[in-house]
Amino acid sequence: MNDYIIEMENITKEFPGVRANDRVTLQLKRGEVHALLGENGAGKSTLMSILFGLYQPDSGVIRKNGQVVRISNPNDANELQIGMVHQHFKLVEVFTVLENIFLGVEPTQLGVLKYQEARQRVLDLSKKYGLSVEPDARIEDITVGMQQRVEILKMLYRENEILIFDEPTAVLTPQEIKELMAIIRGLKAEGKSILFISHKLNEIMEVSDRCTVLRKGQCIGTVDIKDTSVEDLSRMMVGRPIQFKVDKKDQQPGDTVLEVENLVVPSKLHKNYAVKGVSFKVRTGEIVCLAGIEGNGQSELVYALTGIEKSTSGTIRLQGQDITRASIRQRSRLGISHIPEDRHKYGLILDYSLADNLVLQRYWEPDFQHRGFIDQIQVKNYAETLISQYDIRSGQGPQTQVRSMSGGNQQKAIIAREIDKNPELLVAIQPTRGLDVGAIEYIHSQLVAQRDAGKAVLLVSLELDEVMNVSDRILVMYEGEIVGEFKPREVTVEQLGLYMAGARRSQKGPNA
Amino acid sequence: MKARIRKLIQKPGFDSLMASAAAIGIGLIFGLILLIVFNPGKSLYGFSQILFAGFSSAGKFSKVLYQAAPLIMTGLAVGFAFKTGLFNIGASGQYMLGTFFALYTGIIWQFPWWAALLAAMVGGAIWGAMPGLFKAFFNVNEVITSIMFNWIGLFAVNVLLANIPRVLADFYGASNPDRTANMAAANPAAIVPKWGLDRIFGSSYINISFFIAVILAVLAYIVLNRTIFGYELKACGYNRNASIYAGINARRNIVLSMIIAGSFAGLGGGIYYLSGTAQYTIEKILPAMGFNGIPVALLATSNPLGIIFSALFVSYIQVGGEAMQPEYAKEIIDIIISVIIYLSAFSLLLKGFIRRQLQKLARVEAKAASEEEVAA
Numbered sequence: 001m002n003d004y005i006i007e008m009e010n011i012t013k014e015f016p017g018v019r020a021n022d023r024v025t026l027q028l029k030r031g032e033v034h035a036l037l038g039e040n041g042a043g044k045s046t047l048m049s050i051l052f053g054l055y056q057p058d059s060g061v062i063r064k065n066g067q068v069v070r071i072s073n074p075n076d077a078n079e080l081q082i083g084m085v086h087q088h089f090k091l092v093e094v095f096t097v098l099e100n101i102f103l104g105v106e107p108t109q110l111g112v113l114k115y116q117e118a119r120q121r122v123l124d125l126s127k128k129y130g131l132s133v134e135p136d137a138r139i140e141d142i143t144v145g146m147q148q149r150v151e152i153l154k155m156l157y158r159e160n161e162i163l164i165f166d167e168p169t170a171v172l173t174p175q176e177i178k179e180l181m182a183i184i185r186g187l188k189a190e191g192k193s194i195l196f197i198s199h200k201l202n203e204i205m206e207v208s209d210r211c212t213v214l215r216k217g218q219c220i221g222t223v224d225i226k227d228t229s230v231e232d233l234s235r236m237m238v239g240r241p242i243q244f245k246v247d248k249k250d251q252q253p254g255d256t257v258l259e260v261e262n263l264v265v266p267s268k269l270h271k272n273y274a275v276k277g278v279s280f281k282v283r284t285g286e287i288v289c290l291a292g293i294e295g296n297g298q299s300e301l302v303y304a305l306t307g308i309e310k311s312t313s314g315t316i317r318l319q320g321q322d323i324t325r326a327s328i329r330q331r332s333r334l335g336i337s338h339i340p341e342d343r344h345k346y347g348l349i350l351d352y353s354l355a356d357n358l359v360l361q362r363y364w365e366p367d368f369q370h371r372g373f374i375d376q377i378q379v380k381n382y383a384e385t386l387i388s389q390y391d392i393r394s395g396q397g398p399q400t401q402v403r404s405m406s407g408g409n410q411q412k413a414i415i416a417r418e419i420d421k422n423p424e425l426l427v428a429i430q431p432t433r434g435l436d437v438g439a440i441e442y443i444h445s446q447l448v449a450q451r452d453a454g455k456a457v458l459l460v461s462l463e464l465d466e467v468m469n470v471s472d473r474i475l476v477m478y479e480g481e482i483v484g485e486f487k488p489r490e491v492t493v494e495q496l497g498l499y500m501a502g503a504r505r506s507q508k509g510p511n512a
Numbered sequence: 513m514k515a516r517i518r519k520l521i522q523k524p525g526f527d528s529l530m531a532s533a534a535a536i537g538i539g540l541i542f543g544l545i546l547l548i549v550f551n552p553g554k555s556l557y558g559f560s561q562i563l564f565a566g567f568s569s570a571g572k573f574s575k576v577l578y579q580a581a582p583l584i585m586t587g588l589a590v591g592f593a594f595k596t597g598l599f600n601i602g603a604s605g606q607y608m609l610g611t612f613f614a615l616y617t618g619i620i621w622q623f624p625w626w627a628a629l630l631a632a633m634v635g636g637a638i639w640g641a642m643p644g645l646f647k648a649f650f651n652v653n654e655v656i657t658s659i660m661f662n663w664i665g666l667f668a669v670n671v672l673l674a675n676i677p678r679v680l681a682d683f684y685g686a687s688n689p690d691r692t693a694n695m696a697a698a699n700p701a702a703i704v705p706k707w708g709l710d711r712i713f714g715s716s717y718i719n720i721s722f723f724i725a726v727i728l729a730v731l732a733y734i735v736l737n738r739t740i741f742g743y744e745l746k747a748c749g750y751n752r753n754a755s756i757y758a759g760i761n762a763r764r765n766i767v768l769s770m771i772i773a774g775s776f777a778g779l780g781g782g783i784y785y786l787s788g789t790a791q792y793t794i795e796k797i798l799p800a801m802g803f804n805g806i807p808v809a810l811l812a813t814s815n816p817l818g819i820i821f822s823a824l825f826v827s828y829i830q831v832g833g834e835a836m837q838p839e840y841a842k843e844i845i846d847i848i849i850s851v852i853i854y855l856s857a858f859s860l861l862l863k864g865f866i867r868r869q870l871q872k873l874a875r876v877e878a879k880a881a882s883e884e885e886v887a888a
Contacts, residue, residue, distance in 0.1 A: 308757060329759030346757040351750045360758045363743055372739050
């Protein structure tokens, strides 16, 4: 019999403008825990979605036990005994644990639900694998950790042999992570084959047997965990720093512009705080980069700085002035510009014209209005100036509906608007997300130009290349805290990766 | 030729216009089928009444304008709020409060017509503000609160009117006690003036209310499209997150938008019952004028200028429906309007469908073009 239970060979999947998977091969042995490692956007989720039947590959084959199979939807996957726990759980909130588990595969007799039988089976499974759940509690009332156990029970109830976990620890507390690790080991002991998607190196080292690394859609290699180290894995994940060197001269930072002290921000995802007492400074003429893996509190920190979310405690000072309680508009007037994380959710009003979007942060200024009436001519002239100055390309100039513009040009419009406000502090979260190389280079040069002009820049980035290239100072965030502070020249990408994955932390420096 | 059609198709609003026209067309065809089913012999006569009665005489046309005026106002009440991302289903209640304020100030305080109309706007504004406040500060869905305020408004107004003898018709010698006074007897100065239009049209229905409504629709259009305030309101409607990001006070805008919407509906009640020809009957039924504002706004995709025309259309076929009597029950017109309403609720779906078809066409063409290139 074949050694591999699942083989995905030369899988290629292209989305408009991006090759998410490029001839990726992944072989899962029977009864192993196989980790799939890669940065955000490396193509891990795409690959797993193909295996689960959510996407069809453009080319490549999938084999189960050596036989070529076609998986055109999740039902096919289920028949092949492939189950998946998604990063965002797929549970019916108002149903009980039990109802969620047998939903879709209800045991019935003459159309009547055999409730006791189903219940007994769930209880048996729960006991066998050490998955403690409350069968009669509603999903909305139980913890995230228990919801995840319900998802696992769903797979076991369907007698799945191949279990996919998509970033299972992203939403869990440390204690719950420990429990999950034990559960995964138990599943392995019962002969299940497990695919474990993660970018947290420690977890992979702890629980998996082998690891396949993806980078920018390509398969970098598969290694045995016992022959490797955290350092090796992180180098494979990040790759050689292909220095796309940003032209930047040395410069001594000046006065403090932003000063954050012991800032605490609540989380919307879980009951814990997203930002747990963070302190740092950003000075004129420097780019400070907040590095970290997604979901470690960077977004919440920025929302608190720009006023979109309220902080629980701590102070924020802009040029010495306390703005902790100031409104968004006040902060904007005092000189904070914000390039938001999600340009469609926050950055733009997609149904407005380009001109209307370009004045979104200053339409109320005397230049653009006359007794409450918008000065259309001024708005149009201003838009035309920005369009030519920042080379924003669009179909119909200022009148173009922003929805119809390309992502790169939408981002350029936001950058033009925020930089032209002439801010004291420019806050940018992942400004290059989803953009092509040309646009990325442009945005980096704009950030550096702001720094050279003596402005303070706070950049949040998930891309290590970007962090190393653009910043003057790096603060690493992990689980809502700053765990390290570096100069880009004094640290390697590998070391940063360790801090970002929580494998290491340094003492808090004077500035951190 | 092809290029010109494509240019037309790509114009913003084309798909909205198409969707509205499709809804009207299908609704009318359905009406014709109904007419054939109920009375085949008279169906063509009935259908021609629907289509042409409104233009058949100056008198009929005055009636079209007379009914269109309050419809424009309730349509604006729904459409204006909708531009801000709020579904104001409470136009009926706001219309009721406007009616009460107009009648009370006009009869008891002997206000002149213009002051009574302002009072009607205040009444509607108060009723609009309630759901707005609940939405802004407690995040209560405005649909639920405005429905409840419809009924609260209706019964509150009925109770008040029934207990103020001087506003009722029998106080002035008429025989029906469940009706408000004839304004000619109670306060002629409160009747919306006709400025000689009655002589031109030869009908007592016509007055300046249609023109008041048109002016307000134009004002609403200007506010929405030319002012800072309108810019903020629409920003909240299109993308609440982005408007918060830009420092816009979304709460304040929700309340203000509902106040303005309410005052529009209130004015609708005012101009209708101060016309001198209408008398309010105390009934346990919400006035249809308020609900008809919803299809009027939907048909016009909430564009204030479009609302003028969709209100005229609805009023026009209502007049046609009255002209079909006694061969047909007037309810047939209500069914036709209902079908149009139903389909105009689908107009978003239709719009999406039309847009998808157009995109598909564009893709097929692009693909063909690229294949030609490859072949060449």
